[in-house]
Amino acid sequence: DVKVTQSSRYLVKRTGEKVFLECVQDMDHENMFWYRQDPGLGLRLIYFSYDVKMKEKGDIPEGYSVSREKKERFSLILESASTNQTSMYLCASRLEAYTEAFFGQGTRLTVV
């Protein structure tokens, strides 16, 4: 079974902190994604990576950056956390375009 693992289920950070959310997949998938999910707004794509060190901005990249140094790991970085970044963050991966996507268990981030 494909496994997508996010490093934390719950995080509480202070405003202005630099925050790292880690995601690891174990199936040699090419594509990896970061979404955030908010009530009433659904899932919104933050960043997408289609290969190691390759990335594309999604719909809401402002205030975020990403890193993909190894194929299995995709990190989301909040450069200076703000309260409006309090959200559920979801990582996903898929082998390549048109194949099944798999999600991690989610990280509930609270910025105070």
Add this chain to the structure above:
Amino acid sequence: KQEVTQIPAALSVPEGENLVLNCSFTDSAIYNLQWFRQDPGKGLTSLLLIQSSQREQTSGRLNASLDKSSGRSTLYIAASQPGDSATYLCAVLTSGTYKYIFGTGTRLKVLA
């Protein structure tokens, strides 16, 4: 621009009932459509993936159909159980893009 709608937003049924969840999309030029379930506070679990060339997919008590020309997919759940209670999301991958567009979900409650 692709838009994905799920109706109803919420549904409550007695245990044992067969039910249908609906997903509509505005642009019929799609690569595939994927159904997910999400339990409260958790990530998304993949249920079924239907490629654009397919009409339906089945997994256990679940059957998903796709009618591209009318921009619709349905998820049929047979003999519903309380454990089926969750939010069900559909996601569409439009031709020429790399990202899924998600519906807003149907929150299902199956009463024992």
